Amino acid sequence: MAESLFTPEEQKKFDAQIAEILSHYPADRKSAGMLPALRVLQDIKGWLPPEGIKLVASALEVRPERAYEVASFYVMYHLKKPGKYVIDVCTNLPCALRGAEQMLAYLERKLGLKAGETTERFTLRETECLASCGTAPCLQINEDHHESLDRAKLDALFDKLS
């Protein structure tokens, strides 16, 4: 028998959250729950394994290709396993005007990897706009937002990561 994707606890969590999501939509529109359902899968597994995408598709009664199409369209879904910490650095114009390019270069040196690369510990990405231009430069670590950064604040932030 093939090994299950979820532990029993994870399966319980997945089922309960999918049921909650589906209660928000008309009964004949289960597929509308696709974005939140994929998020549930990613919250549980840290990424979207192919067999998990199939489970989401099955719960929403759509073909797996349809679920994959959505998963691959949006940048916040991880189709490959990312590092423990996913770091999104905004380098768009308002952030760039306040030092974001220099911050990214500093971070690349500090972490020893280039934007776009992944290690077991870190995935470092350049991202397009975090809607925090008034408090630039900014970045997100596993979706937690950090703003008005300078070198000291950034060092303190990364020192805290386990």
Place this chain on the structure above:
Amino acid sequence: MATTAFEPVISTGWGKPQSWTMNSYKQRGGYKGLEKALELTPAQIIDEVKKSNLRGRGGAGFPTGLKWSFVPKDNPKPKYLAVNGDESEPGTFKDRNILSHDPHMLLEGIAIASYALNVHTCYVYLRGEFKFPAERLQAAIQEAYAAGIFGKTLMGKDFALDCYLVRGAGAYICGEETALLESLEGKKGWPRLKPPFPAVVGLFGCPTVVNNVETLSSVPHVFTRGAAWYAGLGTDKSGGTRLICLSGTVNRPGVYEVPLETTFTQLIFDDKYGRGLPAGRKVKAVVPGGSSAPILSPDELDIAMEFEAVKVKQTMAGSGGVIVMDDTTCMVRSLWRIARFYAEESCGQCTPCREGTPWQARLLRKIEEGRGEPGDVEHLSNVASSIAPYPPIGLGNTICALGDAAALPTHSFLMRFRDEFEAHIREHRCPFGDKPWGAFGDWS
């Protein structure tokens, strides 16, 4: 001209203790607007919103009451309200403040709009990156359910209203209203052809009103203080105040609530707003309304940041995102940053945008890195024109406005700073060297 003395409307609670809770909101008069609106008929509510001159704050500036009146009354299908909280246009960051500091203001606006439009289900679509604002909003929704605002009855009235929060997953295009509906239906965010407009065929094929977060947050005030008062705050064509997002190289960036007649010069230099530029720096260019808006020169800043006044300069007030670039800024690199964004965010549905936006970004990178060749500037201009010619604004070759948004900055940068592009090509390098942004921040 404004006939009511200016005062902040949307931002009054920001910074107050626990401003995001229902308790704090009610202490500040919150939900009184809903009480008053519920004494009116739905048609009267829509009339009041029309009289208030409230215009959509998402970018297009369409009159809100008029939009509401387009929903067909005789359609037997359910009607929906979709709140556009997919704020992602670089330079724009006001929804983050509204949702983090005063989410109940939005919920009150949702309740009033839903009652007026006979909507029983509302979806708030927030951009996926807004984790913290989403947590604040979700907590507020739960409070509103517990207080009998959402649920089986609306403040005791026999009117069921459910409100659900949906987080996007990282796609700027989903801020386009039909792409937002596609995304809400669980699909990739491909904009739909219009017409039909969402008011007639929207979510799940049903009549749907799509309103921006700031627009709906303005609605309660129309009822607490009256439509005439609200209209009097603004100009002849646009009621209320405006949230302006100021970013770039100014001393005090941030979100400021301003009278509509405020000029760009006042916003950038006044003590209560931007407080000028760092010592020794001058304004080189200003983006007046989010990254897609054509830039203004330093000698054009004495105009009001209001839809009509900005339009005269062949640009737009758009989403209220004002980005200031100082005289140490490389315009090629700035445009490259903007072009990368649109290339990354193109949904890929229309050929001119799918192919043209990365082409722009590649050409700009080539020029910035000193690899530009004679003819590249014309080439860039042609690529931009194939996505959307200039002028006029808003007649591009694509289904939605992202194509226009991607081409307009290119046209305007080339029109005003062509010499700088040519210098990059002539000298085979960026004239600003390794400091294309001046020396902001010490990361050495």
